[in-house]
Amino acid sequence: MSVKLYNTLTRKKETFIPIEEGKVKMYVCGPTVYNYIHIGNARPAIVFDTVRRHLQYRGYDVMYVSNFTDVDDKLIRAANELGEEVPAVAERFIEAYFEDTEALGCQRADVHPRVTENIELIVAFISELVNKGFAYESGGDVYYRTRKFDGYGKLSHQSIDELKVGARIGAGEKKDDALDFVLWKAAKEGEISWSSPWGEGRPGWHIECSAMARKYLGDSIDIHAGGQDLAFPHHENEIAQSEALTEKPFARYWLHNGYINIDNEKMSKSLGNFVLVHDIIKEVDPQVLRFFMLSVHYRNPVNYNRELLDSAAASLDRLKIAYDNVKHRKASSTDLTENNDQWLEKIEAHHTRFLQEMDDDFNTANAISVLFDLSKDANVYLLEDHTATAVLDAFLSKFEDMFFVLGLQVKQEELLDEDIDALIQERNEARKNRDFARADSIRDQLKDMNIILEDTAQGIRWRRG
RNA sequence: GGUGGUAUAGCCAAGCGGUAAGGCGCAGGUCUGCAAAACCUUUAUCCUCGGUUCAAUUCCGAGUACCACCUCCA
The missing domain is CATH 1.20.120 (Four Helix Bundle (Hemerythrin (Met), subunit A))
Structure with missing residues (x-):
C-alpha cells in the first residue's frame, strides 16, 4: 500500500515516491513571529503534523523542517509599536508558538531554523545567484531576475505575461522588471540589519526558505508544504531561487492547505475577526480545535465559528x-x-x-x-x-x-480528590438504601464540579464533563 | 484580465458513472429508581438548465451564488 498525495505542481494525485527509499525530507513554511498565531496559522501546523505522523506510522523516517521568520517588515513594525527590539519580540512569539502548537498536539520539527541565525548562509545564496546572473544589485537592494528563470509560474500555473497584468508596480521601484522580487533589502535608518556585499540590510522573505531548506534537507526535497496562499508568490519564488542555483528540482511534491473563514468571511484585520489560538484554547480544549480542523479535508476551505467548534467537541x-x-x-x-x-x-x-x-x-x-x-x-x-x-x-x-496518527489523545486516567471520592461512596450508600433523593442531590452536586456519574451494570464510573 | 476553489439533509462533512459514508442536532423507542452512557428507528428531488451515457450528484457545456490567489498573508 502506498501513500498518494495531491501535488499542486502537477495538479494530480500522485503516488508518493521519496527520493531516498524509506526517508522523507519535508519542509513546511512556518510563521512570521510578530504575534500569537491565529487559527489560520494553526491549520498548516496541524495538517502537516498529521501528514508527518501518518508517514511515520507508515514506516518512513521523516526529517521535518519548519522555519521561523524572525525578521521582516511586520516584525519591525510590531517591535516599533511595542517599543521593543525585534529579537525580543520574535523570541517571545516563538515561545508562544511552541506553547500553542504543543497544546494542539503538534510535534516539534526536527529543526526550526530562524532567519537571523542563517544570515551568512542567505548572503552566500544570494551571492551565487548574482554570480549566475539571476540576481542584481540596485541601490543597496538585490533583486531576482524573474524572467530569466524559465520555469517561472509552473507551480501556480500562471504564465509570466499574465502575471504582469495583475502586478502592481509601486512608485520609486528599483527593479528592472515589475516581476522581479527582492532577495536583500537595504536597511533603513535605525532598522535591524546585517552587513553584506551590498551594504547593510536584511534578507527578503522568500530567500530564507530556499537557503534553509537546502541547508538542512539538501538540494532536492520530497515534500514542501504551506498554506494555499503561499503557492504564489512565495513558493513560486522559492522554486526560482533554488532551481536557478542548484539546477535540480527543488521539491517533488507541493502540498497546500485551504483557507479558514470566520463565519463565512475571510479572516482579516479590517474585519477584526482574527481568532488567536492563544485565546481560543483558554475556552475550548485545544484537541477540539485540532479535531475540528481534521474533520475537513485539508485542501478544502474550513468555516469557523463557535457553534461549529462546540459541535466538534x-x-x-x-x-x-x-x-x-x-x-x-x-x-x-x-x-x-x-x-x-x-x-x-x-x-x-x-x-x-x-x-x-x-x-x-x-x-x-x-x-x-x-x-x-x-x-x-x-x-x-x-x-x-x-x-x-x-x-x-x-x-x-x-x-x-488511530488517535496517535491524528495527533489526538485518548483521555488520561486521573485520580479523584478524596472528598469527591467520599461523595461518590456516600451516593452509593444512599442508592443501596433507595434514598434516591439524596443520591440525586449528590449527583447534581458532582455535576456542578464538572464530574458526571454513570451507573453501569459493571459499577459506577465517572468522567469529567 | 489571468488562475483556482466551493455549492450534498436543520448544521458540519465524505463520496463519486450504477441511484447518497460519518458526525452534531432534533424526534420516537429500548435500557435505567431517575439520569448518564449506549443501542434501535426516523431525518437529502446531491445549486440551475442543457448534453454525453443503458445509467450522472459524480463526465462535458452554459449559467447562478459565494470565496481565494495574481500586493503582505496560513
Missing part, C-alpha cells in the same frame, strides 16, 4: 467516551467468549480502512469516520453479557493507534 466526546467505555469494561472481562475472532477481524478491518483513507491524500475526514465506526462497534460489543479481554485490548490499541 460533542463529536470528539463520543469517540473518547467510547474508548472509556471499553476501558471501563476491562475490569470485568473474561478470557474467552464465543465470537472473539469475528470481532478481532472487524477491528482489524477498521484499522486497515483508516490507513487506506489516510493513504489517500490524507483524507482525515474519512479516517475520522472510521473512528466513529470503531466506536459504534465497540459500544455494540459492550452490549454483550461477556466480553473478552483480548477483544477489548484490540479495541483500545486500535483506538490509540
Whole structure:
C-alpha cells in the first residue's frame, strides 16, 4: 500500500515516491513571529503534523523542517509599536508558538531554523545567484531576475505575461522588471540589519526558505508544504531561487492547505475577526480545535465559528467516551467468549480502512469516520453479557493507534480528590438504601464540579464533563 | 484580465458513472429508581438548465451564488 498525495505542481494525485527509499525530507513554511498565531496559522501546523505522523506510522523516517521568520517588515513594525527590539519580540512569539502548537498536539520539527541565525548562509545564496546572473544589485537592494528563470509560474500555473497584468508596480521601484522580487533589502535608518556585499540590510522573505531548506534537507526535497496562499508568490519564488542555483528540482511534491473563514468571511484585520489560538484554547480544549480542523479535508476551505467548534467537541466526546467505555469494561472481562475472532477481524478491518483513507491524500475526514465506526462497534460489543479481554485490548490499541496518527489523545486516567471520592461512596450508600433523593442531590452536586456519574451494570464510573 | 476553489439533509462533512459514508442536532423507542452512557428507528428531488451515457450528484457545456490567489498573508 502506498501513500498518494495531491501535488499542486502537477495538479494530480500522485503516488508518493521519496527520493531516498524509506526517508522523507519535508519542509513546511512556518510563521512570521510578530504575534500569537491565529487559527489560520494553526491549520498548516496541524495538517502537516498529521501528514508527518501518518508517514511515520507508515514506516518512513521523516526529517521535518519548519522555519521561523524572525525578521521582516511586520516584525519591525510590531517591535516599533511595542517599543521593543525585534529579537525580543520574535523570541517571545516563538515561545508562544511552541506553547500553542504543543497544546494542539503538534510535534516539534526536527529543526526550526530562524532567519537571523542563517544570515551568512542567505548572503552566500544570494551571492551565487548574482554570480549566475539571476540576481542584481540596485541601490543597496538585490533583486531576482524573474524572467530569466524559465520555469517561472509552473507551480501556480500562471504564465509570466499574465502575471504582469495583475502586478502592481509601486512608485520609486528599483527593479528592472515589475516581476522581479527582492532577495536583500537595504536597511533603513535605525532598522535591524546585517552587513553584506551590498551594504547593510536584511534578507527578503522568500530567500530564507530556499537557503534553509537546502541547508538542512539538501538540494532536492520530497515534500514542501504551506498554506494555499503561499503557492504564489512565495513558493513560486522559492522554486526560482533554488532551481536557478542548484539546477535540480527543488521539491517533488507541493502540498497546500485551504483557507479558514470566520463565519463565512475571510479572516482579516479590517474585519477584526482574527481568532488567536492563544485565546481560543483558554475556552475550548485545544484537541477540539485540532479535531475540528481534521474533520475537513485539508485542501478544502474550513468555516469557523463557535457553534461549529462546540459541535466538534460533542463529536470528539463520543469517540473518547467510547474508548472509556471499553476501558471501563476491562475490569470485568473474561478470557474467552464465543465470537472473539469475528470481532478481532472487524477491528482489524477498521484499522486497515483508516490507513487506506489516510493513504489517500490524507483524507482525515474519512479516517475520522472510521473512528466513529470503531466506536459504534465497540459500544455494540459492550452490549454483550461477556466480553473478552483480548477483544477489548484490540479495541483500545486500535483506538490509540488511530488517535496517535491524528495527533489526538485518548483521555488520561486521573485520580479523584478524596472528598469527591467520599461523595461518590456516600451516593452509593444512599442508592443501596433507595434514598434516591439524596443520591440525586449528590449527583447534581458532582455535576456542578464538572464530574458526571454513570451507573453501569459493571459499577459506577465517572468522567469529567 | 489571468488562475483556482466551493455549492450534498436543520448544521458540519465524505463520496463519486450504477441511484447518497460519518458526525452534531432534533424526534420516537429500548435500557435505567431517575439520569448518564449506549443501542434501535426516523431525518437529502446531491445549486440551475442543457448534453454525453443503458445509467450522472459524480463526465462535458452554459449559467447562478459565494470565496481565494495574481500586493503582505496560513
